[in-house]
Amino acid sequence: MSLDHFVGKWLEEKKKGFECLADALGLTEEQRTFFENSQSELSYSQDGDTWTIQVGIVGVPQKTTFTFKMGETYDSTNIDGSPLKSVIRQEGTKLLERHESCGPRKFVMDIVREVEGDTMNAKTSIGGVSMQTIYRRT
Numbered sequence: 001m002s003l004d005h006f007v008g009k010w011l012e013e014k015k016k017g018f019e020c021l022a023d024a025l026g027l028t029e030e031q032r033t034f035f036e037n038s039q040s041e042l043s044y045s046q047d048g049d050t051w052t053i054q055v056g057i058v059g060v061p062q063k064t065t066f067t068f069k070m071g072e073t074y075d076s077t078n079i080d081g082s083p084l085k086s087v088i089r090q091e092g093t094k095l096l097e098r099h100e101s102c103g104p105r106k107f108v109m110d111i112v113r114e115v116e117g118d119t120m121n122a123k124t125s126i127g128g129v130s131m132q133t134i135y136r137r138t
Contacts, residue, residue, distance in 0.1 A: 001092055003046070005115040010042040010135035011058070017131035024126040026105045031080050042120075042135065051088070078103075 022032045043054040049069050056063035068074040068088060076086040082103035089096045097111040111124045118137035123130055 001090070003090055003093070003095065005093065006044045006095060006113070006120075007046055008044065009138045010044075010120050011138045012040040013134045013136050015131060015133045017129070020129040021124060021126060021131040024107065024129045025078065025080070025109075027080060035079055040133075041138075078109075084109075 018036050019032075022035070027035065038060075039058040041056050041058055045052045050067060051069070052065060052067045054063050054065045064077060066074060066076050066086070068086070071087065071089050073085055073087045076084045076099065078084055078099070078101070082101065082105070084099040085102055086097065086099045088098075093114065095111075095113040097109075097113070099109040099111070101107045101109075107126050109124060109126045111122055113120055113122045115121075120135040120137070122133040122135065124133065125131075
């Protein structure tokens with residue numbers, strides 16, 4: 001089953017539950033304020049079996065780019081820049097992400113992404129705490 005519906009640019013529209021997730025991530029008050037008041041943007045592209053995700057914050061020129069193949073572990077970073085070991089798998093039309101912390105604060109973060117039309121719904125969970133993020137295709 002194809003994942004073509006993920007390809008393109010996505011802009012965060014709203015998030016719910018960020019405070020609890022920020023606690024689980026151990027973000028500082030400064031980081032918490034910045035990310036709570038920022039708007040994330042994602043871009044997915046595919047070349048054969050290689051995927052590229054570009055992640056950024058609206059108004060911040062630096063973007064972070066990750067390239068991976070489905071089911072293979074790759075190095076990534078958390079929103080605060082701490083290192084992660086990540087793997088993304090396909091389940092039907094969904095993307096299932098698992099990110100394991102390599103930094104001093106250990107955690108496992110799971111993200112389930114689903115697209116319906118021009119809307120992407122992402123549910124991020126850490127240790128029983130979750131956040132919902134809605135993105136619109138741009």
